[in-house]
Structure formats: C-alpha cells, structure tokens
Amino acid sequence: MKKLLAEFFGTFWLVFGGCGSAIFAAAFPEVGIGLLGVSLAFGLTVLTMAYAVGHISGAHFNPAVSLGLWAGGKFEGKNLVGYIIAQLIGAITAAGVLYLIVSGKSDFVDIGGFASNGYAELSPGGFSMVSVLVAEFVLTLFFLFIILGSTNARAPKGFAPIAIGLGLTLIHLISIPISNTSVNPARSTSQALFAGGDFTGQLWLFWLAPIAGAIVAGLIHKAFFDKE
Numbered sequence: 001m002k003k004l005l006a007e008f009f010g011t012f013w014l015v016f017g018g019c020g021s022a023i024f025a026a027a028f029p030e031v032g033i034g035l036l037g038v039s040l041a042f043g044l045t046v047l048t049m050a051y052a053v054g055h056i057s058g059a060h061f062n063p064a065v066s067l068g069l070w071a072g073g074k075f076e077g078k079n080l081v082g083y084i085i086a087q088l089i090g091a092i093t094a095a096g097v098l099y100l101i102v103s104g105k106s107d108f109v110d111i112g113g114f115a116s117n118g119y120a121e122l123s124p125g126g127f128s129m130v131s132v133l134v135a136e137f138v139l140t141l142f143f144l145f146i147i148l149g150s151t152n153a154r155a156p157k158g159f160a161p162i163a164i165g166l167g168l169t170l171i172h173l174i175s176i177p178i179s180n181t182s183v184n185p186a187r188s189t190s191q192a193l194f195a196g197g198d199f200t201g202q203l204w205l206f207w208l209a210p211i212a213g214a215i216v217a218g219l220i221h222k223a224f225f226d227k228e
Contacts, residue, residue: 047165
C-alpha cells in the first residue's frame with residue numbers, strides 16, 4: 001500500500017505541476033513561462049518526487065516506465081496492475097483538481113485543450129499521426145535508457161533523479177510542439193478525459209507509442225547494457 005500511495009502522489013504531482021504550468025502559466029500575460037518553463041516544470045515534478053518517494057516505490061509515475069522496467073528485468077510483473085491503477089488514479093485526481101481551479105476563473109468558458117496530447121489538427125505544430133507516433137516512441141525509448149542507466153547498480157549513487165528529471169525536461173523541449181509531449185499514458189489519459197472530444201479518440205496513440213518505446217528500451221538494456 002505504501003508503494004501504491006507513493007505512485008499515486010508522485011503521478012498526481014507530475015500532472016498537477018507539469019500540466020498545471022501549461023494551463024496556468026505558459027502564456028500568462030507578460031510573465032508567461034513559455035515552453036521552456038513548462039519543460040522545466042515537468043522535469044522538476046519528477047526530480048522532486050523521485051527524491052521524496054523514490055526509495056518507497058521506485059518513482060515510476062508512468063505506466064510506460066513500469067512496463068519498461070518490467071521488460072528490462074527491474075520490476076516484478078505481479079506489481080504492474082497495481083502500479084498502473086495507482087498512476088491513473090493519481091493523474092485523473094490531479095486533472096480534476098486542475099479543472100476545479102481553472103473553472104473558477106472569472107472569464108471561464110471552457111477548458112479548451114487542457115494540456116492534452118494530440119496529432120494532426122490537435123498537434124500544437126500540426127504534425128501528422130506518423131510524426132507523433134515516431135516521436136513518442138523514440139522519446140520514451142530514450143527516457144527508459146536514462147532511467148535504466150542512471151539507476152543501475154554501477155551508476156553513481158544518488159544522482160538518478162537529477163538525470164531523469166533533466167531527461168524529461170529535454171524530452172519536453174523537443175516535443176511540446178509535436179504532440180504536447182506525452183511519453184506517459186497516465187498523463188495523457190487524465191487530460192483527455194476532461195478535454196473530451198477528439199482528444200479521447202486520439203488517446204490510443206499515447207498508450208501505444210510510449211509503451212512500445214519503453215518495452216523496446218527495456219529489452220535492449222537487458223540484452224546489451226545490463227552486464228559487466
């Protein structure tokens with residue numbers, strides 16, 4: 001239960017901090033934080049919660065990460081369902097809190113895209129489904145490489161959260177214009193459920209591509225890099 005609660009709170013913070021920065025602060029008049037600020041926000045959520053609860057649950061906060069670690073032999077399959085459910089509940093709860101806040105604005109009409117992920121007409125830069133599929137696959141693959149490498153027994157101790165947080169920041173710097181950056185099915189699901197419409201219809205890609213990229217990374221790392 002402690003591990004599941006850690007995953008719940010960690011994923012909550014990731015969605016609340018990362019998506020919250022995109023919703024409230026990215027384009028705030030005159031002092032907006034922009035794409036760089038949103039990218040840093042996502043990285044900082046993972047970095048801070050990895051130090052806070054990483055020693056309890058491993059700080060996955062992402063179904064793709066859990067599946068990638070399982071494929072790499074670093075996580076027991078019997079724990080997958082519990083972790084993924086806790087991550088989804090944490091993400092959806094955070095999105096609900098974000099909705100409560102944004103709907104209280106004086107000129108509120110609707111939540112719009114709500115920091116959701118998308119391709120084609122829902123891509124911030126108008127990138128095609130294939131472009132988004134490739135980007136999400138490759139970026140999640142390298143995200144898992146960073147996680148598996150920095151947490152390896154032979155890696156310097158205590159620095160993994162920094163590498164992982166900066167890795168997620170870089171991923172956002174690359175791909176916010178492409179897909180609004182997912183690499184995390186829980187984060188995509190929580191926002192799409194509230195945004196609705198075509199965002200939910202495109203959600204399949206943001207499960208398929210990150211999970212496929214994560215599993216491939218886990219298998220590659222296990223075969224080639226997890227050995228003396």
